[in-house]
Amino acid sequence: MRTRRIPGTDEALPVVGLGAPLPFVELPPEGRDLPKALIQTMVDMGGRLIDTPAFFRPDVPVIGELLTEMGLQQELFLTGKITVNGKEEGIAHLEKTVANLNKRPMDLLMVHNMREMDLHWPTLKEWQAAGRVRYIGVSLARTTDYSQLEGFMKAERPDFIMVRYSIHHPHSGERILPLAEDSGIAVIGVEAFKTNDDGGFFGLVAGKQLPQWAAEFDCESWAQFSLKYMLSNPALTCVVTETSKVKHVVDNMRAGYGRLPDMATRQRMREHVLSL
Numbered sequence: 001m002r003t004r005r006i007p008g009t010d011e012a013l014p015v016v017g018l019g020a021p022l023p024f025v026e027l028p029p030e031g032r033d034l035p036k037a038l039i040q041t042m043v044d045m046g047g048r049l050i051d052t053p054a055f056f057r058p059d060v061p062v063i064g065e066l067l068t069e070m071g072l073q074q075e076l077f078l079t080g081k082i083t084v085n086g087k088e089e090g091i092a093h094l095e096k097t098v099a100n101l102n103k104r105p106m107d108l109l110m111v112h113n114m115r116e117m118d119l120h121w122p123t124l125k126e127w128q129a130a131g132r133v134r135y136i137g138v139s140l141a142r143t144t145d146y147s148q149l150e151g152f153m154k155a156e157r158p159d160f161i162m163v164r165y166s167i168h169h170p171h172s173g174e175r176i177l178p179l180a181e182d183s184g185i186a187v188i189g190v191e192a193f194k195t196n197d198d199g200g201f202f203g204l205v206a207g208k209q210l211p212q213w214a215a216e217f218d219c220e221s222w223a224q225f226s227l228k229y230m231l232s233n234p235a236l237t238c239v240v241t242e243t244s245k246v247k248h249v250v251d252n253m254r255a256g257y258g259r260l261p262d263m264a265t266r267q268r269m270r271e272h273v274l275s276l
Helices: 033-044 063-070 087-101 117-129 147-156 176-183 200-205 212-217 222-231 246-256 263-275
Strands: 003-005 012-014 016-018 049-051 077-082 106-111 133-140 160-164 186-190 238-241
Touching: 012 016, 016 033, 016 246, 033 063, 033 246, 049 186, 049 238, 063 087, 077 087, 077 117, 087 106, 087 117, 106 117, 106 160, 117 133, 133 147, 133 186, 147 160, 147 176, 160 176, 176 186, 200 222, 212 263, 222 238, 222 246, 222 263, 238 246
Parallel strands: 016 049, 016 238, 049 077, 077 106, 106 133, 133 160, 160 186, 186 238
Antiparallel strands: 003 012
C-alpha cells in the first residue's frame, strides 16, 4: 500500500482507508461478523485509517466495542467529529466519542462541516494542548463555496482538513488543495463515488467497459479509476470510502497499489467519465 506523510511529521498514512458504513453504526442482520470483516480486510490490505461514525443518533455506534474486541485501537488511526451545537454539548460529544472508541489520545478530532467554529475550535485546541488528541482539523463537504474554509486555513493552519474531491466534484482542487499543500495541511478526500446522488458514479459507468488505457496506471475497476484520479493529486494525504461489502473493501484498497496517472492522464480520465 502506498503511503503519504502527514505534513510536518514523520508519520505516514496508507492512502486508502475506510469511512463509516451503516454496519459500523448499528449491527446488521448478519451480526458482528460483517463489520469485523470490513475492518479486518482493510487492515489485511494495508489500511490503517478509519473515519469513525459521527454521533447523530442517541445510541453510540457499535464500532467502538468491535474495535475493543479486535484489539485494534493502537494499530489504527481513528478520527472523530463534533456534530452538535453548543460548547458544553460539543465537549460532552467528544467525551462520548473517546469513551466509545477507547483510544487515548485520539488520533484526529474534527469539527464536522465547520459547525459553530467559534465554540468548537477553541475546544479542540485545548484538547490538543492537554495531550488528549494528536491532530485537529475540520471537515467540509457538499459545497462549492470554500471561502470560509480557505480563510480558516490561512488563519489557523489546522493539522487536517476533510473535503469532497472527485472527478465530478473537483472544486476543492482549485484553491483548497493547493493551499493545503503549500501550508503543510493534511487532506482526507471523501465522496469518491458521488455525482449528485450517493453512489451515482456506479450508475453512470454500469455496463461500460473500463478503457484499455486504464491498465497504464494499474487500474482494474471503475472504483479504482475514481480513487486513482483522486490520489494522483499530490495534495491528498488519503481517501476514505464507505461500503458494506468485503469485496468492495478489497477493490477500493487496491487503488492504493501500483502506478498513478500523470497530469495528462488525469485530464483524459475526467473527459472520458464526463462523456459517458
